[in-house]
Structure formats: structure tokens, C-alpha cells
Amino acid sequence: MSASTFALPATDTMSGHRLDFLLVTDMVEPGSRVLDVGCGDGALLSLLRDRKNVDGRGIEISREGVNACLAKGLPVIQGDADTDLADYPDDAFDYVILSQTIQATRQPRIVLEHLLRIGRRAIVSFPNFGHWRVRVDLALKGRMPVTENLPYSWYDTPNIHFCTIRDFVELCREVGAQMEKAVALNAGGKPMQVSLPWWVWNLLGDQGVFLLKRK
């Protein structure tokens, strides 16, 4: 689940932090309680702790990731988003973050419902399968896209539930999630103009980042 990124994440040249992480960090209120589902090596949790003074927790499927987090002093448990979110009580966190992970879950809809149940707000970021490069690959080559940024073949990829930005918006509607913020990041990791219509985001957006709230 960790680091199964679709596009190589762009980083801020000044701080070295991933731009999508910085965007997520901006969405979080200081001092809040945060659960990062699929927290990898704890980079986002560390950032949230250092910049927003959050009380952060994590779930990570890989032992290497968990050990890296423990070494940073982050309380992270080894677990699986598909099976372990059910054990968390309602409203346990101010934010539950699912960063670059939803496409690797077996049941994205159920996972999303858990996020909205456990957290007062959910922040979900994911690679946009509607990006024009992906469409071109499929349209012209007739093959599932395999590129430098998308290195897996269809049969060995951990990313089993890709979606487009529009697909995700539809899922949010189905589970009754209210979109408080939606941002598309371009290939350079920069937020695209808010005024652009959905179809442009869906075509040119490399990633979608959504701040959601239970209705």
C-alpha cells in the first residue's frame, strides 16, 4: 500500500517535501488528531507533527514502513486499510488521511465510508487515471499503461482500483460525502486553477486531493 504511487511525486525544491503532502498539510487545522492510513515511512505524519503540531497516528501495511515510523517516534501500527479500519470507533479523529492509497484497497467504497465514520473529515489523494497520458496509452497502444511513472504490469500491480477524478467525485456523491475542498495537481505537483471545469482537471490533473466531510 505504501509508496505505490502512480506518478513520481513532485517535491518542493526548497524544503524537499512532497508537494501533495504540503497541500494536505495546508488542509489540516493545527493541533488536531489525525490518522494517516497507509502512512508509508511517516513522511506526511512527521510533516504534520512538525508544522501543525498534530497528534498523529498511522496504519501501514509494510514492516519496513512501520519500523521507519517507530524510529521517528510516530505511533504507527501495522495493519491493512481493508480490514483494520472497522476496529476504530466513530469520530476518533479530526482528520483521517488516505494519501495515494485508495487505488490499492480492495474495497475503496467501504474504506471511504470508514474514513468518514472515524474522522470528522477525510482527506483523500489519488492518482488520476483520467489523465491524458493514460488515455493516450490505452487509446493508441490498446494496452494498459506501463511507463516510468506507472511501472507495474496489470497482473502485478498493487493498484487494483484506479479511478479518475470524475469517478471519485461520483463515489463521494454515492457515499454522501460533502466536498469541502477539491484540488487537482498537475504533473509538476502544482495546484491547477480552481476556475477550470471538471473535465479539464480530469484530463490534465495528475492527482486529485479532496477534503471531505460527512453530510
Add this chain to the structure above:
Amino acid sequence: MRFGADEPLMMDSGIALAPWQIAYQTYGTLNADRSNAVLICHALTGDQHVANDNPVTGKPGWWLTMVGPGKPVDTNRFFVICANVIGGCMGTTGPASTDPTTGQPYALNFPVVTIRDMVRAQGALIDRLGIETLFCVIGGSMGGMQVLQWAASYSHRVFAALPIATAARHSAQNIAFHEVGRQAVMADPDWRGGRYLLEGTRPSKGLAVARMGAHITYLSEVALHRKFGRNFQDRSAPTFSFDADFQIESYLRYQGISFVERFDANSYLYVTRAMDYFDLAAEHGGSLAKVFKGSATRFCVISFTSDWLFPTSDSRAIVHALNAAAASVGFVEVESDKGHDAFLLEEPEMFAATRGFIDAAARVRGIA
């Protein structure tokens, strides 16, 4: 450390044990702030000699992989304490100790011990040592039960807790194994209703059988197969007898015999019983989450994939409760085929998690 008639140990059974004493070892130096004390809790048949040669067996300390200079529990940085449990037989008051009212060994007149009694006794020791808050309490198996009990009973005195390969309650299967062991001891005619010390006998055969049975539960099928397979012991064919033809038989017999040389049979009854009675949630209306509610302790829970005595599901139950209580918890399941005993062995992943957790906690605690 001795506690006189005026300082009884108030036990769960309702008995005030006095006088009593607790045997312990320390390593490293207590800092000026008294903030760097680490308590190691030993397992069923362990003792206080965690990182020094054992005076009884002559063998090295039982957790030298974990505790020592430069080890994850670094004795250059931390003041490490390990005490023999109440009911034990390595210097702390137990059934082999002399009952002051009779002048004879307590034997079965010793009050039944619980994990909480063990922790109370350790608490009295820590008080005497002038330590208010323990930086960390660490232990595996029954030691892990004590860690959980410390965090439950003295939450404010435990900065960090590291329960390894353990459970918040002893399972029916584990109680069953313990009962087999106890029955083996009591079936030995030399046990004499527990009065063997008075009568000059030793229930060695019964205790050895108990140890043989228990030892199997500490291993795994894979580890047994790898180590012994169906290999013969110093022979090339079966002898058509009940001699120890197989290496595994010879190994278990050796484990049994060497155990009785160092362990008291009645202590085995008492300490196994303490584990059986352990059910942390029962003290709080069955809710483990309530046990840890409001706890400021930082937890790190570790389990092993091949441990079927204290399986990962037991550790996950602890983690879920800690999550539900909004406590700070890390958890890792270490991949190992060595069974329950893995926590005592060379397991780099366990060391990495332990080191990371302890170092991070030490930074927060301000320990150099």
C-alpha cells in the same frame, strides 16, 4: 530488598504477605533526574539475571540480545532494573520461602499470586529505589502481561510500555497447557502434596514432564522440523524400544532435566496460575479499552508470525483497545518461524522496532 512486618504486600487473594523480599539486579546508572529507569519484566521461568551470568546455571543472562551496552535497551544510557517475581524461586519470596509463623517452607500455604501482585511488588521496589516514573517497562510473554498491568495500574508512572508476544488475557488453550503441566507435577509421588522440601524429596520427574510439554508450545512446527526433523539420536535406525531414538525426544528430555535443576516445582504451580488468572479487561467490566482510557503512556506492541501460544490476534486485541482509548500505540508483527521463543532470540526486526521506539521516546523524555 526486604520489607518488614509493617510493610506487607497486599495481595489480590486478600492476604497481607509479610515479611517479604524481592530479589533484583540493576545495570547502568540512574541519572540525576531519575528519569532513565527501565524495568524489565521476566517471563514464566525467567529471573532477574537479564544481562549477567546466572549464578545458578552459569549461563549468560537471558536477554543479552536486548539489554546491555549499545543494545536496544542500552545500559550506557538507561538504569535497567529486573526483579524476580513474587512467587518465584530466585530470591523473591515464594512457596519455597520460610513461613515465619511455622518456621517451615510455605509450600501450598503460600497465597495464590496474580500478575497484579507481581506488579505491586515491583512497585514497592521502585518506590524504595526512589523512582517515581519509569521511563519504560518492557517484557515478553508473562513479562508482557506485567507490562500491561503496570500500564493499567500505574499509568502515570509509566512513560513508555513495550509488551512483546503477550496477551491481555490468558486463553483457554494456554490455561489448558498450564493445567497439564501442573497435573504432571502433582502426579509425581515425590511432590508429597507440595511438602517435598520438608520431606526431603523432589518432584523432578513431574516437573520435567511439565517443562517438556510447555517447551513444545514455545516453538513452532517449522522450527522443530528444521532443527530436528525425524533425525535419530546417535543411531542410524530405530531401536524398537522407548529409548530416545529421535533427536527431538533427546532434546526435550534434556530440557526437562536441566529445568528441574534450576526451578522450584511449587513456584511453577504458582506462577503458571498467575498467568491463568490474568484477564486485564475483567477488572474493568470486560472492556479492555476502558483499562487504558486517558492513558498518557506511549505503547509499542510486538508479536511474531509463528507464535501460536500468544498469537498476533492477541496483540491486535491490545492494539485495538489502545486505539479505542485514544492511546499512543505502535505495533509491528515480526516475521519469524521460531514461535513464541522468538522474543528471546536474534530477531533483527524486533531489535529495530524496539530501538526506534525507545530512542524516540527517550528524545521526548529528554534522556541523553
